[in-house]
Each structure stands twice: as structure tokens, then as C-alpha cells.
Amino acid sequence: MKPQEVVLKIENLTFGYTKEKLLYKDFSLKLHAGEIVTILGPSGSGKSTLFELIAGNLRPMSGQIEKAPFSQVFQDPYSSFHPSYTIENQISDVASLEGIDALCDQMGFERELLKKRAHELSGGQLQRASILRALLMKPKLLLADEPTSALDNLIQLDVMKLLLKTLDSVGILMITHDRDLAKWCSDKIIELR
Ligand SMILES: Nc1ncnc2c1ncn2[C@@H]1O[C@H](COP(=O)(O)OP(=O)(O)OP(=O)(O)O)[C@@H](O)[C@H]1O
Numbered sequence: 001m002k003p004q005e006v007v008l009k010i011e012n013l014t015f016g017y018t019k020e021k022l023l024y025k026d027f028s029l030k031l032h033a034g035e036i037v038t039i040l041g042p043s044g045s046g047k048s049t050l051f052e053l054i055a056g057n058l059r060p061m062s063g064q065i066e067k068a069p070f071s072q073v074f075q076d077p078y079s080s081f082h083p084s085y086t087i088e089n090q091i092s093d094v095a096s097l098e099g100i101d102a103l104c105d106q107m108g109f110e111r112e113l114l115k116k117r118a119h120e121l122s123g124g125q126l127q128r129a130s131i132l133r134a135l136l137m138k139p140k141l142l143l144a145d146e147p148t149s150a151l152d153n154l155i156q157l158d159v160m161k162l163l164l165k166t167l168d169s170v171g172i173l174m175i176t177h178d179r180d181l182a183k184w185c186s187d188k189i190i191e192l193r
Pocket of ligand 1: 017023042043044045046047048049050
């Protein structure tokens, strides 16, 4: 079997907002296309900070982060979209709409919702729109922060299954508080303290 491409390589990462309180000390992680790695940890343990570091919004104190082209699904569906523009407009700003109909069907996301403005959608609908946008960007690495938190249990599983289907060519790094979900879908779980 052909070895899968490395889509994220973190080497000896050290970071804290202050030197006195480090959140990461010599932290390393390698993620391949086809893998899903989940970060579990209590509130305040540094999960979102790790995504900020990977996305390049924060600089490590030391260590290296190499990443393939990535897209992100954010924890708060309401802040993921501008409230007064349509979902379709906001997706087409960053991605081609090719394949959107099939993806909508797979996610149980009614296509009419694409023509609506973000403020007219529910939290669960917005969260699916955010996943739709992230997948249409055709990333090699998907950073997913609580990607299914606003969905009820049944839809949550469907959406996770869809994310897993993309795994042939994509590596997923996911944050969740949901230990059962993490155990069900992850190749590897990293626990922060
Ligand atoms: N911009 C910042 N400046 C200073 N400290 C910060 C900043 N952002 C986060 N922190 C602190 O860093 C720690 C880690 O925060 P982070 O948001 O990464 O945690 P988390 O594990 O994602 O939490 P949650 O599960 O609640 O989202 C917390 O103690 C937080 O108060």
C-alpha cells in the first residue's frame, strides 16, 4: 500500500500565552491523509489554541509546524458566517460550487437554504453549511473544532460519517468534548490536561 501523504507535522512545539504557564511543551504530532486524530481535553486545556497555532494566527515560542492546504470548521456556527449575506455567496467567495448539490444531499442540507441569509438559519443548519464550505475548499487537512456540537445525535452521526468519507485524500484533526464520538471515529486520541 502506498504510504499516505503527511498533511500535518508538528515538531517540538512549545507555546504559552505567558512563559509561566505553558500549554504545550515539546509537543509533536504527525497526521496523514486518511487519518482522523482527535484532541480531547477539559475547557481551558489549550485545544482551540492548538488550532490557532496550526492556522498561523499564533506563533510558537519554539518548534515547527508544517501543514498542507487546510480548511476549518469552527465551534460556533453563528460566527462562521456573516449574518446578512446568503450562504451561497459566502461559500462561493472561497470555493468552487462544483459538487455542492451532491454534498447537500449527503448532509441532509436542503438546497433552498443556500439562497437564504445566514441569520435565517438555525445553529445546526449553519454548522452543516460551515462543513459544506470547508469540504468544497478541497483541503488536504481539515481542522474541525466541535464540528457536530449544534446537531442532534442522529444528524451528528450522519455528518461524521460524511466527514469520514472524505478521508481518502484528507486528514482530519478534530476537537471534541464528546469522548464517545472520539472513540467511535478516531484513529488516535490525544488527551490534554
Ligand atoms: N488570547 C489569549 N490570551 C491569553 N490567554 C488566553 C488567550 N486565549 C486563551 N487563553 C487561555 O489559554 C488557555 C487555553 O485556552 P483554549 O481556548 O485553547 O482552551 P480550550 O481547551 O480550547 O477550551 P474550551 O474547551 O473551553 O474551548 C485558557 O486558560 C485560556 O484562558
